[in-house]
Amino acid sequence: MSTLDGKIPAGPIKDKWTTYKDKVNLVNPANKRNIDVIVVGTGLAGGSAAATLAEQGYNVKAFCYQDSPRRAHSIAAQGGINAAKNYQGDGDSVYRLFYDTVKGGDYRSREANVHRLAEVSTNIIDQCVAQGVPFARDYGGLLDNRSFGGVLVSRTFYAKGQTGQQLLLGAYSAMNRQIARGKIKMYNRHEMLDVVIVDGKARGIIARNLVTGEIERHSAHAVVLGTGGYGNVFYLSTNAMGSNVTAGWKAHKRGAHFANPCYTQIHPTCIPRSGDYQSKLTLMSESLRNDGRIWVPAKKEDAQAIRDGKLKPTEIKEEDRDYYLERRYPAFGNLVPRDVASRAAKERCDEGYGVNATGEAVYLDFAAAIVRYGKEQATIKGENNATESRIRELGKEIVKAKYGNLFDMYKQIVADNPYETPMMIYPAVHYTMGGIWVDYNLMTTIPGCYAIGEANFSDHGANRLGASALMQGLADGYFVLPYTIGDYLSSDIRTGKISTDTKEFEEAEKHVKDRIEGLVNNNGTHSVDYYHRKLGDIMWNKCGMARNEKGLKEAIKEISELRDDFWKNVSVPGGAYELNQELEKAGRVADFLELGELFAKDALERNESCGGHFREEYVEKSGEQKGEALRDDKNYAFVSAWQHTGVPSEALLHKEELQFNDIELKQRSYK
Amino acid sequence: MNLNLKVWRQDSPQEKGKMVDYQLGGISEHMSFLEMMDVLNQQLIDNGERPVAFDHDCREGICGSCSMFINGEAHGPVKGTTTCQLHMRSFNDGDTIFIEPFRANAFPVLKDLVIDRSAFDRIQHSGGYISVNTSGNTQDANATPIPKENADLAMDAATCIGCGACVATCKNSSAMLFVGAKISQYALLPQGKVEAKERAQNMVAQMDSEGFGNCTNTGACEVECPKGISLTNIARMNREFLDGSVNS
Numbered sequence: 001m002s003t004l005d006g007k008i009p010a011g012p013i014k015d016k017w018t019t020y021k022d023k024v025n026l027v028n029p030a031n032k033r034n035i036d037v038i039v040v041g042t043g044l045a046g047g048s049a050a051a052t053l054a055e056q057g058y059n060v061k062a063f064c065y066q067d068s069p070r071r072a073h074s075i076a077a078q079g080g081i082n083a084a085k086n087y088q089g090d091g092d093s094v095y096r097l098f099y100d101t102v103k104g105g106d107y108r109s110r111e112a113n114v115h116r117l118a119e120v121s122t123n124i125i126d127q128c129v130a131q132g133v134p135f136a137r138d139y140g141g142l143l144d145n146r147s148f149g150g151v152l153v154s155r156t157f158y159a160k161g162q163t164g165q166q167l168l169l170g171a172y173s174a175m176n177r178q179i180a181r182g183k184i185k186m187y188n189r190h191e192m193l194d195v196v197i198v199d200g201k202a203r204g205i206i207a208r209n210l211v212t213g214e215i216e217r218h219s220a221h222a223v224v225l226g227t228g229g230y231g232n233v234f235y236l237s238t239n240a241m242g243s244n245v246t247a248g249w250k251a252h253k254r255g256a257h258f259a260n261p262c263y264t265q266i267h268p269t270c271i272p273r274s275g276d277y278q279s280k281l282t283l284m285s286e287s288l289r290n291d292g293r294i295w296v297p298a299k300k301e302d303a304q305a306i307r308d309g310k311l312k313p314t315e316i317k318e319e320d321r322d323y324y325l326e327r328r329y330p331a332f333g334n335l336v337p338r339d340v341a342s343r344a345a346k347e348r349c350d351e352g353y354g355v356n357a358t359g360e361a362v363y364l365d366f367a368a369a370i371v372r373y374g375k376e377q378a379t380i381k382g383e384n385n386a387t388e389s390r391i392r393e394l395g396k397e398i399v400k401a402k403y404g405n406l407f408d409m410y411k412q413i414v415a416d417n418p419y420e421t422p423m424m425i426y427p428a429v430h431y432t433m434g435g436i437w438v439d440y441n442l443m444t445t446i447p448g449c450y451a452i453g454e455a456n457f458s459d460h461g462a463n464r465l466g467a468s469a470l471m472q473g474l475a476d477g478y479f480v481l482p483y484t485i486g487d488y489l490s491s492d493i494r495t496g497k498i499s500t501d502t503k504e505f506e507e508a509e510k511h512v513k514d515r516i517e518g519l520v521n522n523n524g525t526h527s528v529d530y531y532h533r534k535l536g537d538i539m540w541n542k543c544g545m546a547r548n549e550k551g552l553k554e555a556i557k558e559i560s561e562l563r564d565d566f567w568k569n570v571s572v573p574g575g576a577y578e579l580n581q582e583l584e585k586a587g588r589v590a591d592f593l594e595l596g597e598l599f600a601k602d603a604l605e606r607n608e609s610c611g612g613h614f615r616e617e618y619v620e621k622s623g624e625q626k627g628e629a630l631r632d633d634k635n636y637a638f639v640s641a642w643q644h645t646g647v648p649s650e651a652l653l654h655k656e657e658l659q660f661n662d663i664e665l666k667q668r669s670y671k
Numbered sequence: 672m673n674l675n676l677k678v679w680r681q682d683s684p685q686e687k688g689k690m691v692d693y694q695l696g697g698i699s700e701h702m703s704f705l706e707m708m709d710v711l712n713q714q715l716i717d718n719g720e721r722p723v724a725f726d727h728d729c730r731e732g733i734c735g736s737c738s739m740f741i742n743g744e745a746h747g748p749v750k751g752t753t754t755c756q757l758h759m760r761s762f763n764d765g766d767t768i769f770i771e772p773f774r775a776n777a778f779p780v781l782k783d784l785v786i787d788r789s790a791f792d793r794i795q796h797s798g799g800y801i802s803v804n805t806s807g808n809t810q811d812a813n814a815t816p817i818p819k820e821n822a823d824l825a826m827d828a829a830t831c832i833g834c835g836a837c838v839a840t841c842k843n844s845s846a847m848l849f850v851g852a853k854i855s856q857y858a859l860l861p862q863g864k865v866e867a868k869e870r871a872q873n874m875v876a877q878m879d880s881e882g883f884g885n886c887t888n889t890g891a892c893e894v895e896c897p898k899g900i901s902l903t904n905i906a907r908m909n910r911e912f913l914d915g916s917v918n919s
Contacts, residue, residue, distance in 0.1 A: 052805040067726060068792050070833055071734040087813060123807040130809040132801045132856065132863045134826040141816025159826055165733055166829060173800035180796040188789065211781055240728040274701045279709055280730045409732065412749075412756045413703075478805045527716045529709075573721050578683070579782045581724055582716070 004257070004641055004656040007439040008112040013662045017116040020440075021483055025490035032057035035489050036220040036498070038205055040192045040247050042069030042175065044077075044168055044470055045453025046226025048477030051174035054183035056482060058489075061218055062175065063187045063207055065242055065584075070172045073228060073240040074473060077164025078285035078406065080146065080156035081470040083121040088145050092153040094118045101468060102663050104150040104337050105433070105461020106611035106631065108263070110639070111662060112440060113458045120479040121471050125157055127478060131170040135159050146290055148466035150337035150670070156467045161285050161406045167470055171477070190216070191584065192247045194508045195223055195254050195449060202251075202449035203498050204505065206512045210584060213577035215513055217505045219498035221489055222448045225251060226477065229432035229454040231264065233592045233599065234544075235536020237429035238270060238283040244588035245595050248436050248455050256444035257641035257654060259437035259457035261595065262603035265464055265612050266545050267430035268341035271413055272361040281428040282413055284364070285406055286466040289334045291369035291399065292423070294341070296353040296362050298322040303353045313355070313363055313422050324348055332670040339463040339612045339629075340670060342427035346545050347627070349426075356424050365422035370395035427545060431469060433460040433612065434602075437641040437656070441484035442476060445641075448488060452476035457639065462611025516576045519586045524569035528585045531566045535559065535589070535596055543600050548616040552604040556597055556649050563593040597648035602640055605653065608632035625667060633665050672698045672764035676711065678723055679771045681780050684787075688780065690769070700760040704747065705730060705737065707759055708770075725784040732756040732897065735832030738839070739784055740771040745836035745895045753834065753897045773839035777846070777882045788835050790881040791849060797877035798870040799853045801863050815861050825859040828852040830898045837892035837900075843884030848892040850878050851908035852900050858911050868915030875912050 009016045027035065035058050039050040042064040050062040064072060086092040097118040102109055125143070129135065135157050136144040145154040159166040178184040187207065194206040196219075204219035230245035231237035252258045269284045297303045298320050305311035324344055326333045336344075345362045348354065355361050374395025378386040386394070396419050400407065407418050414424070436444050436451035438458055444451050453473040460468065538558050542551035566589070574580040609618040609629035618630040637658045642651040673696045681688025695714065698707050705727050712722035728736040737754040741747035747757045762768065770784065778786040803809065829852070837848040854871050857863025863870075886905055893902045 048805070055804045066728060066734070066736065067788060068833065070792075070795075071728060071736055073729060073734070075735075076729045076731050076733050085812070120807070125812045126809045127803075127805055127807070129812040130801070130803045130862055132825075132860050134822055134829050134856065134860065135812075136826075137817055137819050137822040139819050141818050141822075142813050159829075162733065162830060165832075166826075169829065173795070174803075174805070176792075176795045177800040177802060186792075188792070240734060241730060242728050275699055277699065277702050277706050277710065279703070279706050282731055408751070409756070412732075412752060412758065415758070415760060479807055482805070527713060529713065571716065573716055573719070579724055579785065582722060 002654050004437070004639070004654050005439070006110060006656055007441060008110070009440065013111060013115045016112050017119055024483055024487045027486050027490050027493060029057050031493040033059070034496070035059065035492060036061065037222050037224060037485070038063070038218060038220040039224045039226060040205065041072065041226035041228060041455070043072035043074035043226060043228055043453060044164070044171055044473030045455070045477045046224070047072065047168065047171035047175055048474050049224055049226060049452055049481050050184055051171060051178055052478050052482045053485070054178035060178070060184045061187065061220060062184050063190045063192055065189065065191045065210060067189055069175055069186065069188070070169060072168060073243050074168045074470070075165045076240065077470055078161045078283065079148065079287040080158035080163045080467040081124065081167060082148070082155050082467045083125045083157060083471065084118055084155060085122050085125060087143060088154045090153045092155050096153065097121060097155065099663060100151045101459070101465060102461070103668055104463055104465035106463050106629070106668050107461065107633070107637070107660065107665050108260070108610050108658065109461030110458050110658060111660060116480065117459050117472055117475050120475045123479055124471060124474045128167060128170050131173060133159065133166050133170045146287055147335060149286055149289060149335045149341065150332070150465045158287065161287065161403060164470060167474065171474070192250070193512045193587065194250050195446070196505050196508045197254055197446065198498070198502065198504045201447045204500060206508045208512070211579050213575070213580065215509055217500035217509060219500045221492045221495060221498065222450065222485060224450045224452060224481065224485070225436065225455050226452045227455045229435070230592070230595055231429045231432055233535065233596050234429040234539045235532050236273065236278060236281050236540070238267060238281050241280060244591065246588050246591045248451065249591040249595055251436060251444060251446060251449055253644050255446045256449060256451070257437040257643050258434070258598060259639050259641045260434035260602065261599040261642070262543070262606060262613050263433035263462045263611060264429060265338055265431040265433060266342045266427045268338055268345055268427050269364060269425045270428035270430070271410065272356055272358065272424055272426040282409065283428070283430060284410060284423065284425060286338070288364060288403060288406060291402070292334065292364040292366050293323055293368055294325050294334055294362055294364055295321045295323045296348045296355060300352050303355060306355045307357060307359060322353070329670045336670045337463055337465060342545060343614060345427055361424040361426045363422035364425045366399055366418065367422070370399055370419070373398035431464055433457065433462060433464055437639065441487060442481055443484070443488065450481060450485060452481055462613055516583065516587070519570070519572045520574065520576045520583060522570055522572060524571040526569050527571060528582055528589050531562065531570060531593070532589045534562055535593060538562070539596055539599070543603055546614050546616050547603050549604065552600050555600040556604070559593060559597045559600065560649065563597070566590065566593055594648045598642055598651055601649045601651065602642065605640065606636060608636045610636070624671065625669065637665070672700065672759065672762070674698060674762070675767040677767065677769045680723070680783055682782065684779050684781055698759055700758070702759045703730065703755060704741070704757040704759065705755050723784060724782045727755060730755040733832060735834040738773045738786060738834055740773055740839055742769050745773060745839045746897050750894070751897060751899055753832070773835050775838045775844035775883070777844065778835060778838065788833070790883070791833050791835065791846070793881060794846065794850060794874055794877045795853065798873040801857060802866060817860060821859045825856045828855040828859070828900065828904050831900050832898055834897065836895050836897060838883065840891045840895040841884065842889065842891070843887060845886045845892070846878050846883035847886040847905045847908065848896060848900055848902070850874050851904035854911055855904040855907040858907060867911055868918070871908060871911035872915045875908070
């Protein structure tokens with residue numbers, strides 16, 4: 001075990017980024033034309049990085065597995081993006097955004113990175129508006145804001161419930177401009193299957209053309225991974241079906257340390273699962289908690305009657321409802337952070353108060369908001385004697401304008417009308433705070449290999465606040481990486497074109513081809529999905545919302561056995577050199593079967609509860625905070641960065657000690 | 672429920688495809704259409720046959736990957752819905768369901784139900800952007816107020832998911848709803864106004880060169896669009912195009 005250096009610049013936190021930018025090495029424009037950069041992934045992080053690097057003059061090669069960069073999974077982000085603009089004049093500032101994010105992450109993120117994120121947050125909004133992103137506006141034509149969990153200000157910018165879509169289309173448009181100029185060469189339907197290391201530096205990738213199956217060599221002076229999170233290790237998650245860990249995992253196996261894999265965000269407001277055939281879970285934006293109130297029946301017999309279909313939620317009287325978040329957390333109420341809200345829902349359901357057939361759901365109710373908005377509208381319109389139904393009608397219009405697309409989505413999936421009856425929700429795997437370890441430059445432990453956005457680990461600690469993923473993706477891609485990568489590339493101006501005709505590329509290509517041929521020639525008995533579901537069950541039951549030593553030890557053993565079985569008995573129909581979606585899935589699941597084991601190992605080694613990592617053994621036993629997560633700052637205020645050594649559970653631990661100079665470490669209370 | 676499926680199977684762009692019949696049982700009305708396809712594929716794999724290739728990713732109706740022509744309609748019978756958000760409760764036990772790829776000359780079939788929509792990307796390359804570099808020094812986001820009405824209309828146009836249902840539905844395989852939506856989004860915003868004329872000229876030229884047809888105002892695209900993109904966007908595109916043609 002060694003201690004890792006995060007390469008955090010010296011000086012006061014407020015000046016670190018400015019000083020860094022003033023002193024960083026630059027590459028002159030003529031030299032940039034001779035330097036190639038590979039960007040893998042075209043979501044908010046990868047897309048914005050590719051566009052900006054190309055604008056600066058680098059030759060960019062961008063890769064995505066989708067048929068167009070516009071379809072990267074950032075597109076599905078709903079609620080919004082945070083920025084410390086303080087347009088509402090409600091006391092927001094860069095410091096407050098910084099503070100909220102560090103606290104929200106349960107004091108397990110790197111202060112310097114988070115402060116930089118808060119600093120550039122305001123630039124993001126300016127940039128996006130200049131690009132034509134149609135953020136929501138008020139009647140004066142200025143930008144509107146709403147509030148998200150874990151904060152006491154309104155700093156979230158949004159575009160209906162489709163903020164991720166609009167921001168991604170903004171990044172995509174910036175990419176298109178550079179594709180048209182020939183500065184980005186775009187490789188759609190390509191999947192990165194290895195990173196190539198030459199003389200200790202990342203110098204290229206091996207990619208598979210998903211249409212022809214051809215294995216290709218691509219070289220560059222640096223490789224940037226903007227490849228998203230690994231929530232699909234749970235099989236069921238809110239991620240897209242294709243979201244995977246493969247690019248990051250390949251880098252890990254070539255020398256990039258993987259940090260805090262066990263930090264996973266279980267999002268509190270998702271549509272509950274309805275059956276075994278379920279292929280994915282759907283998020284209902286956190287923005288709904290601005291207006292929705294979360295409750296379960298206060299009496300167990302009422303909950304039972306609802307589960308048996310004998311009682312409707314609208315028939316339960318106000319005094320027989322338990323608005324448990326408002327009861328437990330009066331200061332933040334329904335807007336507590338996600339980890340807190342998820343655990344509270346699980347606690348109620350485990351106690352027998354859950355409300356759908358499976359007993360795993362709670363209500364998210366808009367009735368009060370509809371009446372509140374209705375009365376407000378009636379007053380504005382001068383309808384002083386409006387009837388109850390007229391008030392509800394007026395209120396529904398406002399709720400529709402705010403959340404219409406989300407309500408429609410709910411209706412399509414559940415076949416229930418959330419304007420009339422409360423939504424049913426339950427926590428689901430959503431985001432992974434863990435990821436490839438990076439230093440302040442966003443460089444991994446492989447020189448020349450960078451990780452940005454959800455793929456890295458640095459900004460969200462053990463729990464991410466709502467509307468901060470979009471902020472981080474665009475901050476890294478538009479405003480951070482384009483600076484930091486220049487510092488590295490400035491020493492590469494005399495290197496010249498990197499050849500792909502070398503033994504390193506040959507070895508990596510052979511490695512990839514052997515594995516693919518092993519999969520298609522296996523002639524086993526079980527489909528890829530069979531294994532993926534089994535892995536998901538282990539992860540959810542033993543590495544999910546609550547974890548304990550016994551379960552984690554079992555998980556490590558079971559995943560290892562499942563992986564052995566996969567390689568013996570998986571069946572992948574079709575050939576290697578054709579469009580073969582089962583083969584694509586097989587490669588991704590094979591990597592999840594390794595990551596899952598490291599995930600469990602990381603959770604087992606972290607003997608504390610923090611953020612999304614909740615260990616049943618480490619809970620506040622008494623006092624006002626009884627039942628809340630019990631952190632251990634004395635022994636665990638560090639980042640766990642794992643070095644690959646062969647078997648995932650035998651990975652070597654390196655620690656990056658977290659220094660908190662500007663924020664005092666204390667109990668994270670939302671009461 | 673039990674279903675009779677008739678699915679388009681085609682091994683490669685060069686080969687001729689055909690409809691193939693499959694019997695499928697044990698389908699729950701709560702399944703999404705794509706989950707029903709998952710069940711079919713599992714059955715095919717278990718029988719040693721090749722599964723049906725189809726594009727899909729987010730399964731939340733926003734990425735625009737899924738693209739099935741179901742019983743003669745893009746994304747199937749429910750309005751305002753993508754294939755992934757269509758549920759089996761919209762069908763009945765014993766139904767025969769025809770499943771084909773989106774068809775257009777500009778969207779060649781790659782395999783089974785997977786099509787090549789890169790023509791859409793190339794249209795965007797030709798002008799689907801505002802020419803602004805990332806600097807961090809653009810003006811403050813609130814420096815230019817934008818009337819809420821225009822901002823909302825721009826947002827409505829910008830919700831296009833680029834799935835291609837409009838093209839697949841149009842008897843002329845026209846891409847004008849797709850192109851019109853992008854041109855409108857920028858034309859409605861002050862930031863996009865500067866290049867509006869040039870943008871319309873370039874994007875329309877690229878659209879034509881990709882082999883998309885013309886608009887004959889049947890309005891089918893608007894009806895089948897899963898995101899409800901309005902036909903007005905085509906009118907706005909024509910106005911921008913005409914303006915650029917006569918005032919250039």
